[in-house]
Amino acid sequence: MNAPLLDVRNVTMRFGGIVANRNVSFSVARGSVTALIGPNGAGKTTMFNCITGFYRASEGQILLNGPAGQQDIGTLITRPVTGGSHLVTRAGIARTFQNIRLFKEMSVVENLLVAQHLVTANNLVSGVFRTPAFRRAEREAVDRAYHWLGEMNLIDDANRLAGELPYGRQRRLEIARAMCTGPRLICLDEPAAGLNPSETHELSEVIQRLCKQHGQTVLVIEHDMGLVMRISDHVVVLDHGEVISDGRPEHVANDPAVIAAYLGVSEEEVEA
Amino acid sequence: METNRILTLAKQALLTFTVSLILFAPISGLVLEGFGFRNELVRAVLLAALVAVGRVVLSVVGMTALGRKLAGSAARNGGGVIVMTGNEKSPVLILALLFAAGLALPFFADKYFLGIAILALIYCLLGLGLNIVVGLAGLLDLGFVAFYAVGAYLLALGYQYLGIGFWSALIIAPFLAGLCGMILAFPVLKMHGDYLAIVTLGFGEIIRLVLNNWLEFTGGPNGASVPPPTVLGLEFTRTAKQGGVPLHDYFGIAYSADYKFWFIYLVLFLVVCLVIYAVERLRVMPLGRMWEALREDEIACRSLGVNHVFTKLTAFMLGASTGGLAGVFFAVHQGFVNPTSFTFFESALILAIVVLGGLGSTVGVIAAALVLTILPELLRDFAEYRVLIFGVLMVAMMIWKPRGLVRVRRPAFFPSTAPRGDTAPLSVSPEVAR
Ligand SMILES: Nc1ncnc2c1ncn2[C@@H]1O[C@H](COP(=O)(O)OP(=O)(O)OP(=O)(O)O)[C@@H](O)[C@H]1O
Numbered sequence: 263m264n265a266p267l268l269d270v271r272n273v274t275m276r277f278g279g280i281v282a283n284r285n286v287s288f289s290v291a292r293g294s295v296t297a298l299i300g301p302n303g304a305g306k307t308t309m310f311n312c313i314t315g316f317y318r319a320s321e322g323q324i325l326l327n328g329p330a331g332q333q334d335i336g337t338l339i340t341r342p343v344t345g346g347s348h349l350v351t352r353a354g355i356a357r358t359f360q361n362i363r364l365f366k367e368m369s370v371v372e373n374l375l376v377a378q379h380l381v382t383a384n385n386l387v388s389g390v391f392r393t394p395a396f397r398r399a400e401r402e403a404v405d406r407a408y409h410w411l412g413e414m415n416l417i418d419d420a421n422r423l424a425g426e427l428p429y430g431r432q433r434r435l436e437i438a439r440a441m442c443t444g445p446r447l448i449c450l451d452e453p454a455a456g457l458n459p460s461e462t463h464e465l466s467e468v469i470q471r472l473c474k475q476h477g478q479t480v481l482v483i484e485h486d487m488g489l490v491m492r493i494s495d496h497v498v499v500l501d502h503g504e505v506i507s508d509g510r511p512e513h514v515a516n517d518p519a520v521i522a523a524y525l526g527v528s529e530e531e532v533e534a
Numbered sequence: 535m536e537t538n539r540i541l542t543l544a545k546q547a548l549l550t551f552t553v554s555l556i557l558f559a560p561i562s563g564l565v566l567e568g569f570g571f572r573n574e575l576v577r578a579v580l581l582a583a584l585v586a587v588g589r590v591v592l593s594v595v596g597m598t599a600l601g602r603k604l605a606g607s608a609a610r611n612g613g614g615v616i617v618m619t620g621n622e623k624s625p626v627l628i629l630a631l632l633f634a635a636g637l638a639l640p641f642f643a644d645k646y647f648l649g650i651a652i653l654a655l656i657y658c659l660l661g662l663g664l665n666i667v668v669g670l671a672g673l674l675d676l677g678f679v680a681f682y683a684v685g686a687y688l689l690a691l692g693y694q695y696l697g698i699g700f701w702s703a704l705i706i707a708p709f710l711a712g713l714c715g716m717i718l719a720f721p722v723l724k725m726h727g728d729y730l731a732i733v734t735l736g737f738g739e740i741i742r743l744v745l746n747n748w749l750e751f752t753g754g755p756n757g758a759s760v761p762p763p764t765v766l767g768l769e770f771t772r773t774a775k776q777g778g779v780p781l782h783d784y785f786g787i788a789y790s791a792d793y794k795f796w797f798i799y800l801v802l803f804l805v806v807c808l809v810i811y812a813v814e815r816l817r818v819m820p821l822g823r824m825w826e827a828l829r830e831d832e833i834a835c836r837s838l839g840v841n842h843v844f845t846k847l848t849a850f851m852l853g854a855s856t857g858g859l860a861g862v863f864f865a866v867h868q869g870f871v872n873p874t875s876f877t878f879f880e881s882a883l884i885l886a887i888v889v890l891g892g893l894g895s896t897v898g899v900i901a902a903a904l905v906l907t908i909l910p911e912l913l914r915d916f917a918e919y920r921v922l923i924f925g926v927l928m929v930a931m932m933i934w935k936p937r938g939l940v941r942v943r944r945p946a947f948f949p950s951t952a953p954r955g956d957t958a959p960l961s962v963s964p965e966v967a968r
C-alpha cells in the first residue's frame with residue numbers, strides 16, 4: 263500500500279514544435295493533497311490533460327495504482343474502438359476544468375446524476391417500465407447527489423439550473439460532480455480562480471474535509487499561494503514545462519529556483 | 535423631443551424605402567418579354583412604399599406603452615429552460631381525456647379528415663424520432679427521411695420478395711432502420727458534429743437515388759405496391775387476398791373501405807402514445823440525461839466517464855428506429871410507395887417540426903407536427919405558398935422564440951429522506967416529480 267496512487271514518469275508532451283512538458287516526473291501519495299504550481303503557461307493544464315486522458319503524452323508513462331493493479335493511462339486511451347478518456351475516469355481519475363464546464367441547461371441534481379451513470383440502471387427496458395431495480399438505483403443516485411450537495415453546501419440550489427448559480431457555487435458544483443464519479447484521485451484545475459477571499463476560505467475547508475474525512479487523494483493546480491501553503495502536503499513546481507522543485511510546502515517556498523521563476527530573476531543571479 | 539422622434543422615424547422610413555426599392559426594382563419592376571423587358575417601376579415603388587409604411591407603423595406601435603409591453607413579454611419568454619418545483623399538478627386527467635378523444639376520433643371523423651389525422655400522426659412519429667437525435671442528443675441529421683424510406687420500402691419489398699406482412703414489418707422496421715443508422719453513424723460519430731450533418735445529407739440522397747435507379751429490385755420511379763394490413767388473419771379488402779377471411783364476412787357486416795383506415799389509425803395512435811411515453815421516460819432516465827449532457831458539453835461528459843461515441847450512437851439508432859416505424863405506417867396507409875415521397879424537402883419538413891417545437895420539448899414537437907400537417911390541408915388554396923410560409927415562420931421563430939414554442943421543463947428531484955439542516959417540507963417521494 264506504500265506505492266503512490268499516481269506515478270508520472272518522464273512525461274514529455276509536444277504540440278508540433280512546442281514542448282509543453284519536458285521530462286516531468288512526480289508522484290501523488292494516497293490520501294494526500296498534492297499541488298501543482300507554476301507561472302502562467304508553465305504547462306500545468308497540459309499535464310492535467312495527460313493525466314486525465316485528454317491528451318496522449320508524447321513520451322513517458324503515467325501509472326495509476328488501483329485495486330485492479332497498475333494501469334497505464336496511455337494504453338487506456340489508445341485501446342482500439344472502445345478506448346478513450348472516459349476509461350480514465352472509470353479507472354478512478356476525476357477532474358474539474360479551469361474554465362467551468364457544467365451542463366448549464368440542466369438542473370444541479372441532474373448534473374450530479376449524469377456523473378453517476380455507471381451505477382444507475384442504464385438499461386432501456388428497465389427505465390421505460392420503471393422496474394424496482396431501476397427505481398432503487400435511481401433513488402440511491404439521487405441520495406448520493408444530495409449527499410455531495412450537502413458536503414459542498416449546495417442543498418438549497420438542488421433544483422435550479424446549473425447555469426443560473428453564482429460563480430463560486432458553480433465551482434463547488436463542479437467538484438461535487440467530479441466526486442459523484444467515485445474517484446480515487448480528483449484533479450482540480452484552479453478551483454479558486456475568480457473566487458473572493460471568503461469563498462476561497464470555504465473552498466480550502468472543503469478540500470481539507472475531502473482529504474481528512476473521506477480519505478480522498480487530491481491533485482490541485484492553483485495560483486493562490488496562501489491556499490496552496492494551507493492545504494497541501496506536497497508541492498510540485500513547473501516552469502517552462504519542467505519540474506524545478508518538488509517537496510514539502512515549506513521547502514518549496516524557500517527554494518531559490520522557485521522564487522526566481524516567480525519573480526523573474528535570471529538564472530545567473532540564482533546561481534550567484 | 536417630439537421633432538427628434540419624427541426625424542428618426544423619417545430617417546428610418548427613407549432607409550427602408552431605399553433598401554426595399556433596390557430589392558424590388560429588379561425583381562418586380564422589370565418584366566421579361568421575349569428577349570426584351572418591360573418597365574414596371576411604378577409597381578416596385580408602390581411595394582417599397584408599402585414596406586416603408588409598415589416599418590413606420592411598427593416603430594410607432596413599438597413606442598407606445600402597449601407595444602413596449604408586448605415586446606417585453608416576448609423577450610422574457612425567450613429564456614428557454616426552467617426547472618419544475620415538484621408541486622405541479624399531475625396532468626393525468628388531461629392526458630386521459632386526450633387519449634380517449636384520440637381513440638374516439640374515427641367514429642366522428644369522415645374519411646378525408648381521418649386521412650389527414652393519420653398523416654399528422656405519422657409526422658408526429660417522425661418528429662419524435664428526429665427530436666431524439668437533434669433535440670436531445672444535439673446531433674444534426676439532415677437525411678432523416680432515409681430511415682423513413684427504409685421502413686416504407688421494407689414493407690413494400692419485404693412483401694414482394696419474402697411475404698412479410700404489416701405486423702412483421704412493424705417489428706422488423708425499427709431494428710433494420712436502427713441497424714442502418716448504426717452502420718452510417720459509427721464511423722462519423724468519433725468526429726466533430728458537423729461531419730454527421732453532411733454524411734446524413736448524403737445518405738438521404740443515396741437512398742433516394744438507389745430507390746429511383748435500381749429498377750429490377752425496387753421498381754424505380756414506378757414504385758412498389760404495399761399489401762393492405764391484416765389483423766389476426768382478418769383482411770380489410772372486399773375479397774380475401776392474403777389467405778385470410780374478409781373482416782366484414784367474419785362479423786357479418788356490410789363492407790366498407792373505411793375499416794382499413796380505422797384500423798391503421800388506431801394502431802398508429804397506440805404506437806404514437808407508446809413512443810411519447812418512452813420519450814418522456816427517456817428524459818428522466820440515465821440514457822436520456824447523458825444525451826442531453828452530451829449536447830451541453832461533450833468534453834465534460836468525457837471527463838465523467840461517458841462513452842460519447844456509444845451514447846451518441848444509441849440516440850442516433852433510436853431516432854432512426856422511430857423513423858423506420860413511421861415509414862411502415864406511411865406505406866400501409868398509401869398502399870403504394872415510390873421515391874418521390876422521400877426527398878430532401880421531407881427531411882427539411884421534419885427538421886422544421888423539431889425546431890418549431892423547441893428542440894427537445896415533446897409537447898412542442900407534437901404540436902408543431904399537428905400544425906404543420908393539418909394547416910396546409912386546411913389552406914389548400916395557398917398550397918403553393920407552403921414553403922414560403924415555412925420560411926417566414928422559421929425566420930420569425932429564430933428572432934422571437936429561438937428556443938421554440940414550448941419551454942423545456944426539467945424534472946425536479948428530491949432525496950428519499952429530508953436533507954439535514956433543511957426543515958422545509960420537501961416531498962418525501964424519491965421518485966421524480968412529474
Ligand atoms: N492544444 C495545444 N496546442 C498547442 N499548444 C498548446 C496546446 N495546449 C497548450 N499549449 C501550449 O502549452 C503551454 C502550456 O499551456 P498550459 O495551458 O498547460 O499552461 P498552464 O500552466 O495551465 O497555464 P495557466 O496558469 O495560464 O493555466 C502554453 O505555451 C500553450 O500555448
Ligand SMILES: [Mg+2]
Pocket residue numbers: 306307308360
Ligand atoms: Mg491552466
